[in-house]
Amino acid sequence: MSHAAADRHAWTEPKVEDLGGGVHRIPLPLPLEGLKAVNVYAITDPGGIDLIDAGIALVPARERLTAALRQLGYELGDIRNFFVTHIHIDHYSLAVELRKTFRTVVSLGDEERANLIATREMLNGSKGRFFGLADPYRLGAKELADEFAAQDGRPPAIVDWEDPDHWVTDGTDLDLRTRTLRAVHTPGHTRGHLVYHDAAAKILFAGDHVLPHITPSIGFEAAGSRMALRDYLGSLARTLALPDARLLPAHGPVTGSTHERVNELLAHHDLRLAETHQAVLAGNATPYEVARAIKWTRRHRLFRDLDLFSRVLAVNETAAHLEVLAIRGQLTRETGTDGADVYQAVPLAN
Ligand SMILES: [Zn+2]
Secondary structure, three states: OOHHHHHHHHHHOOOOEEEEOOEEEEEEEEEEOOEEEEEEEEEEEOOEEEEEOOOOOOHHHHHHHHHHHHHOOOOHHHEEEEEOOOOOHHHHHHHHHHHHHHOOEEEEEHHHHHHHHHHHHHHOOOOOOOOOOOOOOOOOOHHHHHHHHOOOOOOOOOOOOOOOOEEEOOOOEEEOOOOEEEEEEOOOOOOOOEEEEEOOOOEEEEEOOOOOOOOOOOOOOOOOOOOHHHHHHHHHHHHHHOOOOEEEEOOOOOEOOHHHHHHHHHHHHHHHHHHHHHHHHOOOOOHHHHHHHOOEOOOOEOHHHOOHHHHHHHHHHHHHHHHHHHHOOOEEEEEOOOOOEEEEEOOOOO
16 A cells, blocks of 8 residues: 555544544444445543444444543443434444443434435335435436346345434534534435534534545435435535534544635536536436446546446436536436436527
8 A cells, every 4th residue: 555545544543533622533443345434523521422423333333432432431331422413324323223222312413304214114115225326217227226136235234223312403502511512404415414513612523524535425315315416515605604613524534624625525516517517518318328428536437447336326426416507507307208317408598
């Protein structure tokens, strides 16, 4: 591994990072391809701990959390609250599991209700099982759906998708012992994503809304929405309207400025929108066609060279960009004879 690559993964090492003011970053292991760890943040005081996010409900994550808390002088039973940023398995599931033993209070954004309902429907078979690819036909991606169906679709952990104790609404102030966190609704990565802002300490617990190394996936959720990218761009603007703060992300190292990274993400999506528009001008019409026509990842890889999961994410991302171009009046959308969304460029008036 090169030095740059080693540095890039340094944040995943099983250490506890002291961020000052009783706040500690604890990376927990993940069994996911390309995503080796998730940060949970412990906010400590003499009476106990509140945690931002929880990790995945697997033994290695639970053991790592136990060891990290012990290093800080606490036990799992000292956790009072899990303030979870969003419904994804690597953030929510360990909270639900630990609650069974320790009666810890679990809080989640109230706009995640639809995702919990849809996830349960999916698991009991009353809805299609193409998680994150709700309607492959609409995306023009039947091919991908066939490949997906042939896969062993087991999730990385067995999870009881139970409700949280509290549904947190936008703008709620959470009074902890040492500070007040404001929950800010930032839909996009998921529809109910929350960030937790500590304006006094100038820190932002950003979940997966703003990540320092990667661009968060958009709308990969059980109750997906066509408007995921429009919502996400709105949430980035909302984040810029908050006072700047240190970025405490769920994946990646802590960095000095949230605003700096938000501006990079906005520039990235501007570029992607332009590339997507170009691909439609070149004659690609469905989300699947357009996804195959553009390059992916920082390394500009071809669509066909991506693994299946990444191709699913890529088609979703493409569909989300096409919808934003349609909202902006640069494209039209119609339904093709096979049920697929078909986009066409709107000629520039002159
Ligand atoms: Zn995540």
